[in-house]
Amino acid sequence: MRARPITWGRSFAVALDHGEDFFAALDRFCREYEIRSAHIPTFIGGFHTARLVGSCQPLADPEAPLWEEVTVESLEVLGGGTLAWDPDAGRLSPHIHVTTGLKAASADGRTSHLLGAKVQFINELVVQEIASPGLIRRADPGLYGVPLLDFGDGTGTGGC
DSSP states (O other): OOOOOOEEEEEEEEEEETTOBHHHHHHHHHHHTTOOSEEEEEEEEEEEEEEEEOOSSOOSOTTSOOOOEEEEEEEEEEEEEEEEEETTTTEEEEEEEEEEEEGGGTTEEEEEEEEEEEEEEEEEEEEEEEEESOEEEEEEGGGTTEEEEEEOSSSSSOOO
């Protein structure tokens, strides 16, 4: 277990518009406001399409991460996550999970890691910047290459 006290920075209300790519718009927002560490406590809205981690096949190794994806369409969404800096790639590394309701399937639900999505109508996000410690995310080769959250305050694995 790793933990650090948080010093909050700025807070934002962000609206992603119809047809926008969710992650491209989030990246543009973070570049414009120079955000490298943040928390998205919640967001709501709709997706025309979304790519989620998932499989329709039995899992070969239930303990290993799943790298496969499924695509779902026309859904309502509730989500949240963290934004950290990947110092190795020199870019933002979002970790977003969503719970969705498929509108055409009696709001049948899906919950998973979000890999990509196109906004339908609007997505409304609250983004809370973390001024310190800087959040970083690096792949852990000893744990299937899963990108793990760490802190860039001199007591973790590096700085932002």
